[in-house]
Amino acid sequence: MLGLIARRVLTLIPILLIVSFGVFMLSALLPGNPAVTLAGGEAATRERVEEITQQLRLDDPLVERYGRWLGDAVRLDFGSSLFVGDRITVWQEIKTRLPVTASLAFAALTVGLLIGVPIGIVSGMKPGRTIDRIGVSGTSIGLAIPNFFVAMLLIVVLARGRDPFFPTSGFNRLSEGIGPWLKTVTLPALSLGLVSASSVARQLRAALIDVMGSNYVRTAWATGQSPLRVVGKYALKNAGIPAVTVVALQLTFLLGGTVIIEQLFGIPGLGSYLIRALTNQDVPVIQGVVLFFVISNVTINLLLDITYGFLNPKVRVT
DSSP states (O other): OHHHHHHHHHHHHHHHHHHHHHHHTTTTTSSSOHHHHHTTGGGOOHHHHHHHHHHHTTTSOHHHHHHHHHHHHHTTOOOBOTTTGGGSBHHHHHHHHHHHHHHHHHHHHHHHHHHHHHHHHHHHHSTTSHHHHHHHHHHHHHHHSOHHHHHHHHHHHHSOSSSOSSOSSOOOOGGGOHHHHHHHHHHHHHHHHHHHHHHHHHHHHHHHHHHHTSHHHHHHHHTTOOHHHIIIIIIHHHHHHHHHHHHHHHHHHHHHHHHHHHHHHTOOSHHHHHHHHHHHTOHHHHHHHHHHHHHHHHHHHHHHHHHHHHHOGGGGGO
16 A cells, blocks of 8 residues: 555656646746736836846746745745735735635535435436436536536525525634534535536446446345445445545535635635736736645545555555
């Protein structure tokens, strides 16, 4: 198992280097002189252009700038916002906003599992029947509707009146209490979780249908074991491997998919922070948040590979 982990970590090093270089080049992709663009374009003053040039050290060679930026990034030093200054660094903002985005993503994933897993199991056990057709139709609709449209529907249906039970803006952290947190996280989590539930249900249904036709499951039925034992102990163990992949992919999607939902509900997470930085062309913030999202996705994929090793011993030797 340790060999599997070591191999996966070594394969991630070149990927992270390539991705980090792409993130670093975001400043070089700005049209014209990046310092002039970041300083306000045609309205930029010479003093502001020189200040940004010195702050980002844009007059140094590209390789030297990348090496210096990568060395700082390894120490989680992404610099400071061009508009806030050194009062708060990008990493401090990320640490402050990360719990908000993470709690929203895990709440949405919980919604997806609570809805998607039962639908997938019921549909997989009774393929072709009425309940299966209803489940397939529902998941197809869920996959086709964007999460921001679901959010607007939920606002219209569940947030009516002058003082709705579920607020449509703002966010209470978990540290402020579970009750206030649930009130503010419910609508955003449902908006993201319903789409995730559709993906989990479809994948689990397809995997369960294949497993239910295998010989060892037929043998379990023939020995007179209960449906709960046959499905729970034998079928789901193998059908769950593809579902684990979908869950991991959904978690990476949710971490990045919160960008629009956070903006829509006025949630002070990483998504709204990134949107504001993109609007202002705040390169240090964009680089820091994008690189953090990339590292988070790579870490989740690493944990997924390790989970494969526990569920399937054959993976440990590949």
